Amino acid sequence: MKLLRYGEAGAEKPGMLDAEGRLRDLSDHVGDISGAVLTPEGLSSLSAIDPASLPVVEGAPRIGACVGDIGKMVCVGLNYADHAAEAGMDIPPEPILFFKATSAICGPNDDIRIPRGSEKTDWEVELGIVIGKPASYVDEADAMDHVAGYCIVNDVSERAFQIERAGQWVKGKSADTFGPTGPWMVTADEVADPQALAMWLEVDGHRYQDGSTATMVYGVRHLVSYISQFMSLQPGDIISTGTPPGVGMGQKPPVYLREGQEIACGIEGLGTQRQRTIAWNA
Template identity: 65%
Template sequence: MKLVRFGEAGDERPGLVDREGKIRDISDAVADIAGDVLSPEGLARLAALDPSDLPLAPEGARLGAPVAGVGKMLCIGLNYADHARETGKEPPAEPVVFGKATTAICGPYDNVEIPRGSDRTDWEVELGVVIGTRAKYVDEADALSHVAGYVLVNDVSERRFQSERGGQWIKGKSHDTFAPIGPWLATADEIPDPQEMDLWLDVDGERRQTGNTRTMIFGVAHVVSYLSQFMTLEPGDIIATGTPPGVGLGMKPPTFLREGQVVRLGAEGLGEQQQTMVQA
């Protein structure tokens, strides 16, 4: 299934995408796409619905992030060797973990704000993992059984805030709108192999990033298992798994986003996003 949330920001309704690509309203079946709805049992109930019996969403409705009530947004840094090297760092021996404030989450077509005082706002196309069942001290062999599905993420970053303002990366990762997610949540059965997915990103129509998840240093199962050794992962938590090479920081000279520019990105099986840059 492809699950979405549609409507004005803060007032989204749950939906699913039917075989014709139309959005069907499932709010009579579930209150939102969150919590127990993401469990195998919850997803099975949604899969049993007949889309033709469900009302259509309004034509042209805004899409919000496809998961509600996200408790944690965790990110893996430098998870593609070529990306690590383009930023001047060596590939890590263990996953580099940082957080992104949940207030950064927005819809896949919402505007992205360039923060006040920013001159290094950057793009990062990523595969996102949505947890479906509680995961604590899980083995790598069992890790994917805790995954409800996958989403497309733009891990927008302010590089000066991230690296030159002291402390943790979270400061450069958490401005409002720095986590566009969607357009849909593809349930795990829709993605045969999360380690075989093409990713791409364009700025103003020019290709900047092209990659495949097969080149991750630490795969999805390893990342889920690894994180579960340090904290309990709850349904609705999202993990952004890292970006392939081609970010603005790695260009020669480094090139960053400006007001009015348009970023478009996509991933195999996860659809496409588009954002216009605006000043905060």
């Protein structure tokens, strides 16, 4: 299944894509794509619904983040061997974890606002893992039982705030609009191998990132297990798993986002995102 949320920000409705790619309304069945809806039992109930029985949503409504009421977004740093090399950094001996504030999460095609004082706003296309079953001290052998599905996350980052301003990375990761998520969540049963997905990102039509989840240092199974040793994971939490090479910081010379640009990114089988960069007060 491909599950999504549509409508004005803060008032999104639950939806499902049918086999022809038409948006169908799920409002008569669930209140949102969140929480218990993402558990194995919740997804099983949705899978029993005939999409043809659902109302077609006409027009082209705004698409929101594919999961609502996200409790936390846990991000993984330097998790692609080729990206670590690009950054001139060693592969970490354990996953590097940081958080992105949930207030940064937005729709996949919403505008990205360049923060005040920013000179180094950057892009990172990433595979997002959506948790569907509570996870605490999970063994790797059982980790995939806790995955509801996958989505695209653009881990937008302000590198000066992240690296040059002292403290934790979260300062450069959490500006409003710095977490485009979606367009939809593809349930785990439709992703044969999350470690074999092509991924890409373009700015103004120039392809900067062209990689694959195959070069992850720590894969989906390991990340779910590892993170669950330090905190419980709840249905609707998202793990953003790191980015392949081609970020702006890694260009020679570095290239950063400015107002009036267009970003497009995608992951095989998970759809595409398109954003426009605007001034903070636009």
